[in-house]
Amino acid sequence: MLTQAPEVPGVAAQRVPLVELRNIHVAFGGVRAVAGVTLDLFPGEVVGVVGGNGAGKTTLMRTLSGARPPDSGQILVNGRPVTIGNPRDAKTFGIETIYQTLALADNLDAPANVFLGRELQTAATLDDSAMESAARKVIGRLNPNFKNFKTPVLRLSGGQRQAVAIARAIHFNARALIMDEPTAALGPAETAQVHDLIRQLKSEGIGIFLVSHDIHDVFDLSERISVMYHGRLVGTVSKNDVTTDEVLGMIILGKPPTKLTRQELAELHG
């Protein structure tokens, strides 16, 4: 029942994962936030990363985005071991992250945020016009109604801010995308938009780690689901092989479906 590879037509022949995390450990002081987790991600695939609060999902993803390098373990990109010591490293490997907090500089406008850390320049100066022009294109693709390109993003709505954060991740030809709770702060219409976007990115061959609390989102969008429990990986399952109840069991009880008893499953429904 535990799978190693996605069942996606077209990429089945391609056996090298886009990204592999092997035996990752992260500790904060004495607290083991991530303990020996191994995950992989193939092109054109969405892997849902789920778990309760404090399960270590975000911390695990931060090792891949360069925000908090792992204490031990190996990261491979296209089968080659790499060192990701900071966010810049991750970006050079085509790994982009949309953080739950969005990580926007609130006092800057949308184009400045899209290009933050990767500004376009003319010979000696920032090329603000070129950045605005590019930002208009990429944000317009996500949200055609977006008009406020000159106002600080502080004054934008939640959905608009989300669009800026997503635009920043997809503008630079990302190959792997980490989305941490991308719809947590959004209304139904905007959530649907993000879902459409994820499907579109998937069809373009981008691999996506989707971190979410919402089990239905994950079932809607993912091929495989990795469940974390108290810093450990409970298991990675193929969506078609499990029910939502079984995944809930993994999240809440920290046991793979094969070890779940009928009684435990029944108790989940209270």
Add this chain to the structure above:
Amino acid sequence: MGAPVPNEANAEGGSARSLLTAVRSALTPAASVLRSLEIDTRMLGMLAALIVIWVAFNVLSGGTFLSARNLWNLSVQSASIAIMATGMVLIIVSRNIDLSVGSMLGFLGYTMAMFQAVWVPQSLGLGLEQPYTWVVTVVIGIVLGAAIGGLQGFVVAYGGVPSFIVTLGGLLVWRGLLFRYQQGQTIAPLDRTFQMLGGGTVGTNVGALGEWPSWILGAVLCLGIVGTLIASRRRKRRYGFPVRPMWAELLVGAVTCGVVLGTVWVANSYPLPPAVAEQYAQEHGIPTPPGGLFIPTGVAFPVVIMLVVTLVVTFLATRRRFGRYVYAIGGNPDAAALAGINVRRTIMLTFALMGSLAAVSAAVQTARLNAAVTSLGVQNELDVISAAVIGGTSFAGGIGTVPGAILGAVVMQSLRSGMVLLLVDSPTQDIVVGIVLVAAVGLDAVFRRRVS
């Protein structure tokens, strides 16, 4: 800072609110005009406040305040604070503070004075008045300033010590070190060419541009302004972005050029003192006309230096990655780090820049005094921080502009200068400036809450 500052000072809480509402509703029709002009309403409010202050002092002083002589002096007095305020903006924008600028200024000024008055002529035995002395002195000062500012920045950024503490230490250390040079003796006189940097007059060496160079400077600045406006409009057109209506473009250009040329005109309306003018006329073979000599002083060198500093720091702040990163760090330090910005290095550089600007101000102040004294720059940190804050820089980080800080410095200095003209004693001046500082920031907070 809004327009109604002076009124607001005597208003009480409740009436302040209703006044505010009245002002806002009165401004509503003007809002669309402002939008077309794309001008920062805060800057406009500050300009309005400055005009109110100027007119009020002019009336109270019986026309002395707006005389060419007083405005010329005001420009020189504002310059050394304004120079440092441009750097302080970036420090505060990045959520830090530099309390050491006054002491750094003293230490750097003293070092520069030692170099030109003791080390070169005595220790090296080269004698006074070497032609290169002034420029070598200034370069040494700026490099040393960048080094000690950078050292403080290093401790802040890489050592993780709060900037308040580091620069509070710096305030004590640099002031204390200054006394190690010559047990605190006054170092004088300084190089005659160097003295011109202060805007003073030494013999017939005038620390100002003179008539025609001033006009040329004004013309060059106007060409620069017009050129920038045209280039920006073209660029927007090319990318198909919305542009200002033509009338707004012309109005902005005309007003800014008008201010520049008006400043030059005022500086040129201030004549050299009669004794200097006479000697100058003799040396240059100018005959004395029957109405007496009138030789325009022109724009003072400290003002020219301030102008150059303003252009450089504004360029760094708005057109370079460095400035973009400073603002990003101020807006959200975590986001800046996650975007791959080297936060520590950027912070350290802001402090290094602040140190080199303190050196520039130190050159201006020592040159003007024609001496280095141990009290050089005492309490300047307060004036500099006040100028930045009155100019709209927010301690919450991420917000503040260099031109705003320049205006803030001029507002502060106008208050002081005006009160001096009205023979207000120094303690009372401090009380007024203190109240204005708090009132300006308080009003700004109220306006901001209303807007958002």
